[in-house]
Amino acid sequence: MHVSVIGSGYVGATLTGCLAALGHEVTAIDIDESVVASIEAGEPPMAEPRLGELYDENADRISATTDYAAVRETDCSFITVQTPAREDGSIDPSVVLAAAESLGEALAQKETFHTVAVKSTAIPGMVEEEVVPRIEQAAGPEGETFATAVNPEFQAQGSAVDDFMHPDKLVLGTDDDRALDTLRSVYDPLxxxxxxxxxxxxxxxxxxxxxxxxxxxxxxxINELGNICKEYGVDSYEVAEAMGLDDRIGAQFLRSGVGWGGSCFPKDTDALRAAARDRDYEPELLDAVVGVNETQPRRLLDLLDRHVGVTDERVAVLGLAFKPDTDDIRGSRAKPVIAGLQERGADVAAYDPSDASETMAREYPDVEYTDSASAALDGAVGAVVVTDWPEFGELDAEFDAMARQVVVDGRRIVEAREGMTYEGLTW
Structure with missing residues (x-):
């Protein structure tokens, strides 16, 4: 099939590479000319394991443009643009609606039936009540020239390609048999x-x-349980290992630590809380979920405070990306950690193995961003570990350069060694 992917962020860029790998011809559409140029050059616009290989191996099936007219040559369009958060946590649909309007204008001149699948995260009802009318303004009534579907993605950054190729499930949301058949055909080569x-x-x-x-x-x-375990001198990881043996619980997502981040968990949790309040329902449990997550960075710094004063002292922050194998800092727990250290008057030196330093520097310019962990640790009175990059687990002699070997580990990745004051966040 020939498909168009509207938006080339993490979701869209991954979708483009993966659909091409399944044998489809893919046209990426994005308003950012630099993103289009990157894709045309055979390079995905962001770091994601294996994605570059897919772009290289399937270059003959991938093209990119800023012109929505390209959708007229395709059988199906996937809307993958962002739905950013407003101040109250609710989603801002303006980017999706702008894409829908441009898509509708292109479809108005298309003679054959077209399926529009929305992958952008949207509150229930948004597609029917807002997206469809925008397309209809130019393309005509839904059902005659086009049909819509909601086709959410469930990929995690750092493993998005594998998650796409070997998904736990496919969700195809539509009441139109033609759209359903199209989506089945798209995913049939998995x-x-x-x-x-x-x-x-x-x-x-x-x-x-x-x-x-x-x-x-x-x-x-698990973070809440880990905090309690810490107070009782219990290793929360041993507890979690036993919990994970219960098939009602499962072993995944039981690594307690400094909390969750990224583009999805924070935004989607806040959006659902806002949506619930819009219907006069108080989501008390979801409020608590967010509250615990906000607590973890503070607890990390409180543990550091127990061992060393940081005012006018160098403190190393190891890890800036919200998780390994990505350079994305959206929702990164390093942000409140850096802010907390600066409030204490510390001189912050930070290191991340990815390009995350470049984007973090725009938000926190008064930080020394180093090109290695050893450079960040040099002369530091303390270090906090925020991201569990594997290389941090291999650090050893690098700690000798610290003025004081005080390490507070938020991800259980550093090996404690003789001469080090080591604190685990929840163990």
Whole structure:
């Protein structure tokens, strides 16, 4: 099939590479000319394991443009643009609606039927009540020239390609048989046969939120348990290992630490809280999930305070990306950690193995960003570990350069050594 992918952020860029790898011809559409140029040059616009290989191996099936007219040559369009958060946590649909309007203008001159699949995260009802009318203004009534579907993604950054190729499930939300057939054809070449959930658009939209919010809640719960374990001198990781043996609980997302971040968990949790309040329902449990997550960076710094004063002293922050194998700092727990250290008057030196330093420097310019962990540790009276990059687990002699070997580990990645004052956040 020939498909168009509207928006080339993490979701869209991954979708472009993966669909091409399945044998489809893919046209990426983005308003950012630099992003289009990157894709045309055979390079994904962000760091993601294996994605560059897919772009290179399938270059003959990938093209990019800023012109929405390209959708007229395709059978199906995926809307993958962002739905940013407003101040109250609710989603701002303006980017999706702008894309829908441009898409509708292009479809008005298309003679054959077209499927529009919305992958952008949207509150239930938004597609039917806002997206469809925008397309209809130019393209005509839904059902005649086009049909819409909600097709959420469930990929995690750092493993997005594998998650796409071997999904736990596919959710196809539409009441139009033609759109359903199109989506089945798109995903038919997947190497496995994942469970397929065929449902309505509202249900599909809620499934995305439910998935992310449940995982965020699971992490906050294990962090809460870890905090209690710490107070009693109990290793929360031993406790979690036993918990994970219960198939009702499962072992994933039971690594307690400094909390969750990224683009999805924070935004989707806040959006669902705002949506609930919009219907006069108080989401008390979801409020607590967010509250625990906000507590963890403060607890990390409180542990550091127990061992060393940081005013006018150098403190190393190891890890800036919200998780390993990405350079994304959205929702990174390093942000409140850096802010807290600066409030204490510390001189912050930070290191991340990815390009995260470049984007973090725009938000926190008064930080020394180093090109190695050893450079960040040099002369520091303390170090805090925020991201569990594997290389941090291999550090050893590098700690000798510290003025005082005080390490507070928020991810259980550093090996304690003789002469080091080591504190685990929840163990």
């Amino acid at each position: 190497p496995d046969e994942p469970p397929v959930v065929e449902t309505g658009r509202r249900e599909a939209a809620m499934m995305k939120y439910a998935n992310n919010v449940f995982l965020a809640a699971k992490v906050s719960l």
